[in-house]
Amino acid sequence: MHRIYETDDLVVFWDSEKCRHQKKCVGGSPRTFDPQRRPWIDLNKAPASEIWQAIEQCPTRALTCVYSHGIRVEFDEEQCRSAAYDGDRQVGECDFQKTPEGWVIYHTETDPAYGGKGIAKRLVYKVAEAAERAGVNVIPTCSYAVKVLKKES
Numbered sequence: 604m605h606r607i608y609e610t611d612d613l614v615v616f617w618d619s620e621k622c623r624h625q626k627k628c629v630g631g632s633p634r635t636f637d638p639q640r641r642p643w644i645d646l647n648k649a650p651a652s653e654i655w656q657a658i659e660q661c662p663t664r665a666l667t668c669v670y671s672h673g674i675r676v677e678f679d680e681e682q683c684r685s686a687a688y689d690g691d692r693q694v695g696e697c698d699f700q701k702t703p704e705g706w707v708i709y710h711t712e713t714d715p716a717y718g719g720k721g722i723a724k725r726l727v728y729k730v731a732e733a734a735e736r737a738g739v740n741v742i743p744t745c746s747y748a749v750k751v752l753k754k755e756s
């Protein structure tokens with residue numbers, strides 16, 4: 604299961620399959636990470652610096668994070684895509700096709716001028732989370748989505 608949590612400052616990714624429930628994150632920021640709460644992650648409970656440090660303690664990289672850099676990422680099921688925006692300017696896109704087997708992610712791209720900000724990962728996670736919430740399989744075929752969803756380190 605893939606989940607993405609966002610504030611104006613911070614974007615946090617959680618891959619449940621990598622979580623070994625060692626609770627280092629909980630120890631680092633108990634007000635942010637509370638396994639008894641739903642959703643168990645609430646980024647509004649602590650400063651971004653505290654959350655960032657807690658995530659650095661995660662031994663499996665089930666949790667990772669990036670700063671948002673003012674970039675907004677939106678999911679659009681009708682258009683079968685997620686898109687990233689800097690103000691009005693589109694700076695990235697992840698496209699999928701609905702098939703009987705699931706949502707096939709076939710294209711992920713970000714403006715090279717916006718590289719290194721985790722935008723492509725945000726785009727892929729937005730689609731993956733939406734598919735999983737809808738009870739649909741996610742089938743990554745573009746190389747970036749495969750890397751993020753299957754072999755993320």
Ligand code: SF4
Pocket residue numbers: 621622623624625626627628629660661662663664665666
């Ligand atoms: S520190 Fe990482 S592996 Fe441990 S409970 Fe938190 S997310 Fe899971």
